Amino acid sequence: MNVVVAKTETARALSDCFAVARDRLPGAGKVADLRRQAFEAYERAGLPHRRIEDWKYTDLRALMREVLPLAPAPDAAALKRATAALKLHKIRSVRRLVLVDGVFAPDLSEMGGLEKGLSIRPLRDVLEAGDSGLQAQLFAPDNSNPMIALNSAMATDGLVIEIADGIVLTQPLHIVHIASGGLPAATYTRSLLRLGKDTGATLVESFFAADGAKAYQTHDALIVSIGNKARLDHVRLVEDGHEAFNISSAVVTLGAHAHLNTFAMTTGASVSRYQPTILVAGEGSKVETNGVNLLNGRQHADTTLFMDHAVPHGASREIFRAVVDDRAHSVFQGRIIVRPRAQKTDAKMMTRALLLSDDAEADNKPELEIFADDVTCGHGATTGALDDSLLFYLRARGLSEKEAQALLIQAFVGEAIESIANDDLRELAISAAQRWLEARA
């Protein structure tokens, strides 16, 4: 018997969306071909659902009930709302690069006085008139992950940042994704960060919405290559509106003796998934990947990390913390693979979840696949509630229930936040966590 899987409503709507949008998407020729191939790959797989192991806890067929139309380029009113939102999320002494509704907004961005060796261009320009090497790198991620494939097909804008060999940037880069809060719409963005040999850079990514934004969908992909002996410090803050949908991927490749310190915190969005894939392709490189989910209401946030040790003498550390209140659902899937050649790999992963209510749910799935025999690897996962004896001690000293909980929650997520190497970035994460705790009180 032939079984034909019927397209779901959502899948059909996405196909229509691509058909309508394809002629408006930037890039012709080779780029258009790559988009078409990516969309075909996406269509073959369809929206990921719970029977696919990787998507077991985040069933997009159930969670993504509607496909929103591609967001129009922001008009003057949208830019005005975005400007107001930007003020509230301002970070001092960074170079701000702003995407409003998925479209680069030069007037809100700081493109002047670029440091020597730093190049920044909007994705649209690179797709329409960039060199083929850059375009190839932009489409380098394969189409096996349907949501990356969808992003490859639909990406409209983003930032392409290159740092020339030997250049250490003193000013952090801040990519800001703002939903302007117009009509419900979807945005597809893709950015590329290329660090040459012996370089250093700091990248902050923020996702938030202007006042009054309701439902919107953010699809983002970040492609990063870190050259030999280069270092990237990276912080990612998802503070999207509570009706938002955020599916983001990061595809990172490290050369030899390179260093990545990355931290992701999710406090916003109704449904979110962040799927970083980190490939240690050069020997002697080091990765610290840490994350915190602070969730309440009916939020669903999934971090699915894939740490790939392909060569010897790599080290990686993952610390993940989830604090889950009300009926929220946190998912952490961390897979470490140590390939046969990757001897002397030192990889450790620890994930802990704190449940603040009986209806909260946390799924932790650490996985180790080791194909080399001379390695140091370990992982652990725990889930629990706040310790009553600690709460009573704090209350007996005058702290209200919420204050006592807040102090213990801060301590709980502290270990992940403390691992942020850059002082300013750490302060940024601490204040984002405090905003969540204050909103709770």
Place this chain on the structure above:
Amino acid sequence: MSLLEVKNLQVRVEEREILHGLSLTVNKGEVHAIMGPNGSGKSTLSHVIAGKPGYEVTNGEILFRGEDLLAMAPDERAAKGVFLAFQYPVEIPGVATMTFLRTALNAQRKARGESEYSTPDFLKKVREVAKSLNIPQEMLRRGVNVGFSGGEKKRNEILQMALFQPSLCILDEMDSGLDIDALRVAADGVNALRSPERAMVVITHYQRLLNYIVPDFVHVMSKGRVVKSGGKELALELEASGYAQFEDAA
């Protein structure tokens, strides 16, 4: 009006009655010792006064300056001036002692409608008290009680007492786990806090502690009641004759 009045207190834990009608009156300026064998209900009394969850008061009342203490949340009691020095102070990794002290002090002050301490004033105050208790600065930077010895944990309790200036201090088995030198330091800290405006209830199994913290009144508890009350000489009597005589009386 008495500072603390416990009247005919009956308390259950999971269907089992621990206190069977306990009464106790404490006036300001007084130091009361409560002695008794293990399982007599001493710690239960201290927990119920501080508001620890898990105890069911089935009868009786506790008045603090005439107010119904049992109707208050633990943090309200703390702000009103009730302080329990824990028998086993908990360790709180990730919460620096300084942060904890400041958060607690300011929470109490806020609840009383007082202004928060400024950081320099607060630091000055903590350093002063810590010095008198022989608590090194390094300890204050660590997580609350993390890696502290038994004696250090008890001194940290007294540090809080000195900082919060409560009007009623309940010291639950302050001597447990302390050697004689540590005990002396802790007792000196407590004695420095004796004042005509403050009362203390010292709960102990052994008379030894009362050589250092000399009480005005001694109560003997047995099987969930106060079975005998007297002056400080009662403690010495107990030391000589033991608790057995009271177990029969109860």
